[in-house]
Structure formats: structure tokens, C-alpha cells
Amino acid sequence: MATTIEVSDDVLKEAASLGMDEFISVFTKKYLEVIGGKLNAETMELLNGYQHSLLAYHFFREEVMEGGFVQLIQNGYGGYIFDNPFAKSMRMFGVEGFSKLIYKAKKIYDANKEDLEKERTEEEFMAMYELYEAFDDLEEEFLDAEEEVTATIAEFVDDHLEEFAIIK
Template sequence: MEKNGIVISDSALRKGAEKGMDAFLQVFIDAYLKVMEGEGFDAEKMHRLNGWQHALLSYHFFRQEVLEGGFVQLIQNGFGPYIYDNPFAKAMRLMGLKEFAKMIYATKEIYDEHRADLEKDCTEEEFMAMYEQYEAFDDFEDEFISEEEEITEQIARYVDGHIGDFAEISQDDGE
């Protein structure tokens, strides 16, 4: 029986784990994106993943966007609602990442207060100006960048310890 359609082969998981925590998590992310048919999300597709799977996928997008361009980029690229309107912070807290969860709640306050402005369509120049306008995100970005490796490692350990919540692992011939 498939768990929300997410089945990962044992050999793919072992290969990912051998390459490190990022590759281990990426095996799950790739499976989720395939089931979600790429990176586009709509209400029809949301049920294809369970809450834990959405939490891991949320972390993937959060990490990717914040490391590349900060919270302004995360929000401008349309991930604000996926991160802040879902129980992502609660899931991180349940994984034992209390300080990271507090950061998400704190940045949600900024997001909620300025949501319309942060999500509006804008020119490249207006987008760049948002970095100065929303300097309140700066300390949180610095904090995440300095702690990202530890956060990712703790998430990988949690996933490994609760693997059934994230996918069904199929036995294979050890390809």
C-alpha cells in the first residue's frame, strides 16, 4: 500500500544517504515534486502529500530561496503562503527545532503585516528596493545562514527516525 503515492526504493535512499544529508533529503524532495508534477501547487494537488511531506517540501523551498535571495525572494517567488499559511513552523518545532520555529513565527509577523506589499508584482528595481525596505528580515537571514547546516542535519535525522511519515520504502534488488 502506498503512503499518499510516495514510494522510494531502498537502494535510492541508501545511495542518497551515502552522499550525505542533503542528498538523503533530496531523494524525498524529488519524489514529492514528481507527485506534485513539478513545482506548481494548487488546491487539487495539495492532498497528494501528507503534513510531514509538506513540511519537508516547505523546508526545501524555504532553504533554497532564503539561501539564494533571502526572505524577500522567498515571498516574491510565491512561497509566502506555502510557508506561512501552513503549519510549517509547528512541524519544525515538533522535529525539535524550537529556535528555528521561533524564527519562522517572527518572520511570519513581518510577512503578515506587509503581505500585500511583499507579494505585489514589481519591477526588478522595485524588487531590489524591497531589500532595503524590509531590513527587518536581515538578522533572520543571517541567523538561518549560520545555522542552516545544523538545521538541515537535524531534519535529516528526524526524517530517518520517522521514515514512514515521509514515504513508503520499497525493497528492491539493491541496484
């Protein structure tokens, strides 16, 4: 059962003035606090679907902007992003182009899941970027659209606050 998550209105307003990524971060920091920073069977039930979708976007954005899909998957978020209705949620959040990008990446992930998730040395990990160049265009597409995607998601959250937290 989802935990009641409370967010301060003042903190939200302050974060919104700093940017949409900061606004989203207020929620995701709370979610990470609630789940103790760990995604597993026990903690999954502590958040509702909307909260999971926002947290998944947080992980997606952070990992892909730093090291692409290979890093996202190697850091253990492949299943959370691709084996859950994340892409469908993103379409519902109003970022249809981003949703399509996730579906394209999922095809690559599904076809290569075992290899993509295999434990790697640092050297083997770096070599994965050449092996999985199929992700390159998708990463570029996301990086080009990231600000707009983040702003649209933040707008959706703002329009549906009650789904993401109780504002005090």
C-alpha cells in the same frame, strides 16, 4: 487524499552518504514529481502533512539561501510557509530555534503581506531588500544554523520514514 510515495532504499542510502541535504532531496524530488511541480488546491491533497512540511523546508532553504525572505515571498511561497503550520511542524521535527525564527519572520510577513506579495519589476524587487531589512538578521541566523537544521530534519525523517514515503 495523499498519494503513496515510494523511495528506493538503495537511492536513500546513496544520498545519505553524500549528505543530509541530498538525503532530504530524495524525498522532495519525489514530492515535486507527484505534484507536477505545482502547488495548488488540486495538488495540495496529494501529500500528507509530514510531506508538505519537508517540501516547505526544501522551498524555504533553497529560496532563503539564494535570495532571502524577499525572494521566498516574491516567488510565491509566503503563504505556503507562513499561512500553514510549518513553524509548528519544525518544532515537532526537533528544530525549535528554527521554528522560532519562522514565527519571527511570519510577524514581518503578516504585517506587510500585501506589499511583499505585490508584482514587481526587477528594479522594484531589488529595492525590496532595503525596504525589508528586518529580514536580514533572520536570514543570517538561518544561514548560520542551516547545516544543523538540515541535519536535525534529516534525522527526524530517518527516524519516521513511514510518514514520508514507503521505502522499497
